[in-house]
Structures are given as C-alpha cells and as structure tokens.
Amino acid sequence: MKLKPRLLAIIVVLLSSITLISAQEDQDLKDTPVEPLNYATPGEYKIGGITVSGTKYLDPDILVTLSGLSVGQTIQIPGDEIAKAMSNLWKQGLFTDVQIYRTKTVGNTMFLEIALQERARMSRFTLDGIKKGDADDLREKIRLIKGRVVTENTKSNTVNIIKDFYKEKGFYNTKVTISEIPDTVMTNSILLQIEINKGQKVKIAEININGNEKYSDIKLHRKMKETKEKAHFEPWEIFKVKNMREFADSNFNFIDWLSGLAPTKMYRYTSQYANFNIFSASKLIEKEYENDKQNIVDFYHSNGYRDARILRDTFYLKDGNIYIDIDLFEGHEYYFRHITWKGNTIYSDDKLAQILDIKKGTIYDRTLLDERLFMSQTGMDVSSLYMDDGYLFFQVTPVEVAVEEDSIDVEIRIYEGPQATIDEVRIYGNTKTNEKVVRRELRTLPGNKFSRSDLIRSQREIAQLGYFDPEQMDVRPIPNPEEGTVDIEYHVVEKPSDQLELSAGWGGRGRGVVGTVGISFTNFSIQNLFDKGSWSPLPSGDGQKLSLRVQTNGKIYQSYNLSFTEPWIGGKKPNSFTVSYFHSRFADFNFATREVRGRMINNSTSVGIGTRLKWPDDFFVFQTSLNFQTYKLDNWTSSNFIITDGVSNNFNINFTLSRSSVDAPHFPKRGSNFSLSLAMTPPYSSFSNKDYATMENNDKYRYIEYHKWKVKAEWFLNIKGNLVLRTAAKLGFMGYYNQDIGHSPFERFELGGDGLSNFQFFGRDIISMRGYEVGTPSEGSPFYNKFTTELRYAFSTNPSSTIYAHAFFEAGNYWNSIKKYNPFDQARSVGLGVRIFLPMFGLLGFDYGIGFDKEMFENVVIEKPTSFGDFLGKYGKFTIVLGFEPE
Secondary structure, eight states, rough: OOHHHHHHHHHHHHHHHHHHHHHHHHHHHHHBBBHHHHHHSEEEEEEEEEEEEEESOHHHHHHHHHHHTTOOOOEEEEHHHHHHHHHHHTTOHHHEEEEEEEEEEEEEOOOOOOEEEEEEEEEEEEEEESSSHHHHHHHOOOHHTTBBBBBBHHHHHHHHHHHHHTTTTTTTEEEEEEEEEEOOTTTEEEEEEEEEEEEEEOOEEEEEEEEESOOOOOHHHHHHHOOOOOOOEEEGGGOOOSOHHHHTTTTOHHHHHHTTHHHHHHHHTTTEEEEOSSSOOOOOOOHHHHHHHHHHHHHHTTTTTTTOEEEEEEEETTEEEEEEEEEOOOOOEEEHHHEESSSSOOSSSSHHHHHHHTTTTTTHHHHHHHHHIOOOOTTHHHHHHHTTTTTOOOEEEEEEEEEEEEEEEEEEEEEEOOEEEEEEEEEEOOOOOOHHHHTTOOOOTTTTTTTHHHHHHHHHHHHHHHSBOOOEEEEEEETTTTTTEEEEEOOOOOOOOOOOEEEEEEOOOEEEEEEEEEEEEEEEEEGGGEEEEESSOOOSHHHHHHHHEEEEEESSSEEEEEEEETTTSSSSSSSEEEEEEEEEEEEEETTTTTTTEEEEEEEEEEEEEEEEEEEOOTEEEEEEEEEEEEEEEEEEEEGGGGGOOEEEEEEEEEEEEEEEEEESSSSSOOOEEEEEEEEEEGGGGGGGOOTTTTTTTHHHSSSSEEEEEEEEEEEEEEEETTEEEHHHHEEEEESSSSSOOOOSHHHHHEBBTTSSTTTTTHHHHEOOBBBBSSSSSEEEESEEEEEEEEEEEEEEEEETEEEEEEEEEEEEESSGGGGGGOOOOEEEEEEEEEEETTTEEEEEEEEEEEEEEEHHTOOOOOOOOOHHHHHHHEEEEEEEEEEEEOO
C-alpha cells in the first residue's frame, strides 16, 4: 500500500520529534548524577546493562565486578546500592573521580554507566639529595614499579620506608618530598621526583634509668649491647659558675662533695660531663633498643629478680640529640627452695637432680633452669639424657608451685613417652658426591634408637668432609608417634672442594723465590678413572684424595710430591689407606760464579694406614705409616753440613695418635685438636760391632737412627659471636740410641719464617715463627717448643669465602741439649694477620710479626732503632701464607 506524500511527511516529522525529545531526555539523564534523579523517580529497578567509560588500562568487566553491581540485579531508588558501588571503586585508589550515571530507563529496567578518571601511572622515579650507594639500597627497598598507578598510599609508604632506612643509620630528622611531574613522552604518566634531606645524624646523649637500687647505672648500661650514649668529655662543666669570684666565695670543697656521693649517684653526675664510649655507635635503632631493654630484664631475672620489668620507657629528641628515659621495677630477689620431679620412671629423682645440678638456696634463675633442662652446650641436660636414649617424644615442663617470701618451689613434670626407633634415613642434595660417602659418616642408622647426640655428631661429620656447605645443611627428624618411629632427612648443598695452590715464598739464606704449583682433588674417584662420562674435569664422588705438587727455585731447588688417600679402604670400616711419593733435588749453588758445586737428592716413599678408635671416645684416630727415604749427597758443602758425599738411608715407622673435636674446618669456634706422634728407626748400631766413635761421618750416617717425638695441641674458645680465642702449644724432641753417633743431622727442627719456603730442603721440619727469619738455627736443632695465643674475629664464615683477622702472641725457642731446656727462656713476637679461605685456592693470607728477641734467637746484633718506623723495619717481618696453614 502506498502512502500519500503529505501523510508520509507528517509521519517523518512526528518520528523525528519523538527521537529528538527522547535523545534530549537521555542526554540530560547522562549528564546528571543518578542520585539527584532518584528521588524524582523512586522505586525498584532492575539493572539492564552496565558500561564503563574513561578507562584505558583497566578491564571494564573487572571494574564492574569490583563495584558490586551486576546485570539483572534489583536496586532500590533511592537506596544504598549506588553509593556502596561508588565507595567500592574509590577504595581501589586507582581513580581521581568516580561517577555513576543512568543512560536509559525502559519501564522498571535501568541502564547505567560508570564514568571514571584514572590516576596517572609512574613512568620512572628519581632519588635526589643522597649518595649513589644509599640510592641503590633504597631502590631495592621501595620497589616502585614502572607502569603502576601512583596513589597517596604509594607515596606515603615510600616516605615511611625512606625515613625508616635513615633511622637505622641514626638520622631521625629526615625529610622526604615527593613531586609528581607530568611525563611529556608517555600519556597519562608522571615522573616521581623524590627529594631527600637526611639531615644531621642524631646520637644518644643520655640514657636515664630510674628505679634501680640493686645494680648501678653503669652496670645496666653495659647490658645494653647496641644502645650506647655518645662520647663526650666536658670536665670544666663541673666547675661552671657565673664568675670566678662566686666560685672563690663559695668555700666549695670538691673532695668532700665527691666523697658524699654513692657510686650510682657519682656515675649519674659524672656521666653528664664525661663518657669515653668511642668504640660503639651511639645511634638509636628501635629493634636493637627493644632487645637491649630485654637484656636488662634478663639480667635481673638471671640474678633472682623474677618480678623485674620495665614499667615504661620513652625516647625523645632535644637539642639535636636523643634522650632515653627508662623506669624500672626491680622487685625482690628469690632463691630456689624445693625442686621435685613428677612423671619420671626411667631415671630416678637423684639421677635427674644430679644432671640438673641446682641446689637449694641457689639464686632463682629461670634461664639457668631452662638450660639445664633443655639446651646445655655441654650436652649435660635432662632433655639430652632422655633423647640420647631414644625418647624423642619426651617433654618436660617446669612449674612454679609455690612462691613464699624469697623462696620458690618448682615441680618439674615429665612425660617420657615411648622410645623411638629410626626407620628411614634419607639424603638429599648430593649431586656430585656418592650417597655412600655421606651415609658411611652417619651415626643415625635405620633400626637404631634415636639419639640427639648421634644426630649432632652426624651433622658434624658431614661438615668435616668439606664437600658441603655447613651453613645450608639441614637435618630434619620426622616423628611417627603412632608407630613409635622417626625418619631422618639430611639436606645438603654441594660446594667446591678441590683446591689449586699457586704460591711463592722466600727461600731464605740468599736462595731467592720458591714457586709452588699444586692441585688437590679432595673428592676423587679412582674406580671411575676409565669411565669417560665421569671426567668433569676428573672422576669424582667417592671421597678419595689425590694431590699433586711441584715446587721449584730454578737450578737451585726442585721437588715433586704425589699422594693418594682412600679414607674407607674396603668400604666397610673407617680405615684409611695412604700412599705417597716425594722427590727433591737441591743444588749447592755458588752465587758468585753461578755454578752448581754439589747436590743433594731426596727420594721418599710412604705407606700408611689409619683407623678411628672407639676408646677413649670416637674422636680419636690412630695412624701408622712405613717410610723409606734416601738422601744422596754429591760434594755437598752447604751450611757446613757434616756429610759431603754418600747416601744416607732413613727407614722409619711412625705412630700418631690424634683427636679432633672442632666444629668447623676453616674457622673453628669451639673444640680442640691434639696429636702425639713417634717416628723411630731400627737401632742399627745395637746389632753391629763397629766403632762408631772413630767412623767417618759418611759411613756413620749411612743408616740413620733416631726416635723423634712431636706433640701438638690447640684449643678454641668462642668468646662471643665471631670472636674466638685460639691457644696452641707445639713441642718436638729427637733422641738417639748410641751416644757415639749422637743426633742425626737429618730430621731436626728449624724455627722461623712462614713454614712454606725451604720446606723439606734438608729433610727437616720447618716450624713457622712469625717475626723471625727462617732457618733458625740453620743447622737445625733436636729440641724446640712453641706457644701461640691468637684472638680471631671472622668477617665472613661463609664456606665459599671465609675471612678473618687475628692478633697473635708467640713464644718459642730451640735447644741442642735436653739439659738446657728452659720453658721460660723464649723468643717473643706479636703481630697482626689476615686469613682468607677460598675453596678453589685454599688458604691465603699474610702476617706482620714483630720479634723482640732477635739478638737471642737469631744471633744478630740490631742497632737501637731511632724511630718507630725504624723499629718496625728492624724488628718486624712479613709472613705470607698461601695454599696451606704452616706448622
């Protein structure tokens, strides 16, 4: 059907008018927030659709979900749904404006638009006003990420992190200003410019402790290990008055005034004017301050004041310094009275009381009680007693059952539980070392009763292998109470253990530099020698040791050393087998004509067997070796040696009893090392009718005879943290069988130097003596002793880089006759040194020692030094340590 043109025109005009009116209404609704219109058209509406505008980087669907609105949801107009949705979006901190509009309403169906304005995103940031090192550290801490929205919370957190960073350094007045600069390169992005003014460092001026009567301020200040007052010295302030006339007219008697002050009051008064704390920082670090407050409380508790506590404390800034006030409550001093046991059936009360070792009347110390029950470093505690006998599920609880006047009764309640048997032992992390090498060192074996001491000992033995990082080792007992068993897991981390030795030492007596190249494979595997797949770079994993070493001084000296050790010969018991070969060639060199006048050639072969002992304890090792050496001399006139030509044979058997209980191989903190050795040759002269008194030296010493004793002992005491005291003593004695032969010219002792150069040149033991020249005396002595005290401090105990410094005092001397031995007649030296252990190169370091008795020890005359530098030059000596620790 066709419409007339006029009618068609009218219809078009009407439709256009309706469309314009509707569009105008929708536009009005869109531009007006929904809330003012809600009240004009109240009622329930169903959401027909939700759109999001104004965002570029955020997902619209996620934003709708965050708002809490959803299509099909029924909302009340007016109501809380729209307001809650806007609040949800504001909480995200991502927007500078949030609006919700109504775009269209069809009956009871409403269409909404969420109109948002995104915050700017950070393109980069700068840290201004501080040094580069601090900036690098702060970048790791604040972790501002490019492209993230910058919120007020982001800026506030950044400011707090920066201020806390400088608080730990003692800067309490740090100011941080963050500016947002529009980035012209990237749209909707800003550059954060962080300006930092750390201000002046703030130190602690005073620590005022109130309420302490039993202990003085100075004693309590010492308990605060990290929180210290700053050093100052202002004695004149004590006498500060308006003018001298006032002071003169006051008739002030300073001595009488001082005598009337109690020690605590005296300290409080004088500390205002003098404090010599120059070795500790006086900055306030809140975490360390909290620990130091606890140290004060623990000190009181350990001395019987169980009720002692800090009532309140505060610190505040004043005149650019920090002042700390601590109010303390001491309470009464308490003592142990009756200690009773409950629940024990395995061990008697007397046995447990003997282990606890706390008598009636002992000052009440809860720390001491806990140590004797749970964690004594000596292993003599009640828990160790039970757990070493398999009682893994053992529990002990001390309870104060009575507190009367100054006495406390304690009841110790015990749950013994069943004995636990070891079920499975698992080893993880040994990627290079064969599992059998680790497993054979364990004391915790399947089927055995659980023992905590065995667990600790197993951990030590694994660490002593040197193949794993002891700091990353983890031992995990996994109890199975239902079955009465425990599984044990050892988690290890391999570390480099092979060592390369590249060293140089001064040979002494004009013989120049001695260079050494050596390599030691400490985890070698000889059975995989012909397996090409095991070469990386050499076959490894079986715990054997292969060592090669070459030492040379050119024409003057050459030596070659080869040794191999199997620590578990046969694979069933810890019996070691060692075989070695040594060859050296030493020239009697004329330095004037540059010609070789004579030679001494030494060949040595050794075969040894060692075994671990079970008595007196299983730290002991007994070793036996057979050694055969030949010394071939050709026109040898060096050092007026008593033999010039011929061959001397040295066949000896060596017995060594040693014990080592140190807790770490490279930087021991506790434990000890001890060894006693005897080397002896057959008494050839006893089976001969020859007249040795008239015999030529070449014939007299064709077969060397002697007995040689050596004692070495060292102890390690952990003073605190990484501070360790080492004491050591070494003695050597060589005897003879026949007085007509006397002491052998070989196998004597030489003291001095670094213990590296001249090693084995004359078949002698070179004993290092820091601060003195090597080869004292040059002909060697049959008797010596040496005593050492070292104070060590480790900067790093990481096995991949162990670094420590030490101060040492040494005393030693030598004698040609036992009758002249005098332990009080010693050459003394003091000095400083550094040691660095790197797995690849072994031990590196140096010492500077000052020898005070060179005239007596080296038989040299030193003119009186004219200056301190001259003193160091004449009495001091550098000692180089490369490759291994000298004797």
